[in-house]
Amino acid sequence: GAVVSQHPSWVICKSGTSVKIECRSLDFQATTMFWYRQFPKQSLMLMATSNEGSKATYEQGVEKDKFLINHASLTLSTLTVTSAHPEDSSFYICSATAMNTEAFFGQGTRLTVV
Amino acid sequence: AQSVAQPEDQVNVAEGNPLTVKCTYSVSGNPYLFWYVQYPNRGLQFLLKYITGDNLVKGSYGFEAEFNKSQTSFHLKKPSALVSDSALYFCAVRDTGGASKIIFGSGTRLSIRP
Numbered sequence: 569g570a571v572v573s574q575h576p577s578w579v580i581c582k583s584g585t586s587v588k589i590e591c592r593s594l595d596f597q598a599t600t601m602f603w604y605r606q607f608p609k610q611s612l613m614l615m616a617t618s619n620e621g622s623k624a625t626y627e628q629g630v631e632k633d634k635f636l637i638n639h640a641s642l643t644l645s646t647l648t649v650t651s652a653h654p655e656d657s658s659f660y661i662c663s664a665t666a667m668n669t670e671a672f673f674g675q676g677t678r679l680t681v682v
Numbered sequence: 683a684q685s686v687a688q689p690e691d692q693v694n695v696a697e698g699n700p701l702t703v704k705c706t707y708s709v710s711g712n713p714y715l716f717w718y719v720q721y722p723n724r725g726l727q728f729l730l731k732y733i734t735g736d737n738l739v740k741g742s743y744g745f746e747a748e749f750n751k752s753q754t755s756f757h758l759k760k761p762s763a764l765v766s767d768s769a770l771y772f773c774a775v776r777d778t779g780g781a782s783k784i785i786f787g788s789g790t791r792l793s794i795r796p
């Protein structure tokens with residue numbers, strides 16, 4: 569299947585700093601990328617949907633000023649967690665998809681805010 | 683609004699026996715349905731999908747799923763379970779009509795005992 573690369577795979581940051589996570593589709597053009605958050609032993613919670621060249625659509629309850637999403641090209645989307653706090657610690661997963669197909673997932677990023 | 687339900691938090695099966703992981707969905711249009719598997723601290727791996735055509739779809743690692751429109755179900759099955767099948771399984775649905783979002787079920791932990 570298609571390859572989606574997510575970087576970094578884990579990051580530790582200090583409270584109050586910002587962290588950027590990258591998601592790249594390596595062998596296909598992703599018209600849409602999704603960002604999910606997963607708490608331990610729970611399902612994936614969709615945070616936002618981003619289409620190349622347009623503003624991301626955030627799910628209810630997700631702070632768009634806290635979680636900045638940029639989808640500047642058909643192969644790259646970034647999620648920036650601004651002014652991170654310990655409660656933002658989680659496993660973040662991106663996925664990329666072309667029109668009306670399955671989504672391919674990155675390996676996830678374990679964020680720990682101390 | 684689209685939704686997915688996985689009624690079982692955990693399924694326990696003896697190695698060599700058949701397994702079934704249940705999934706039901708709700709969408710306004712025609713569904714695209716997917717199954718993914720997740721191993722600890724990893725991203726999701728795609729198993730199989732139903733877009734259109736034959737209701738019985740075959741996927742990776744010997745898994746298959748049957749789309750049942752009248753029961754709005756897409757149960758995952760395997761004729762003979764392996765210990766290595768033990769993992770977390772997610773059913774997902776995508777509504778038709780452009781770059782619509784993919785929503786996941788709550789997940790089912792499959793445990794195969796030797």
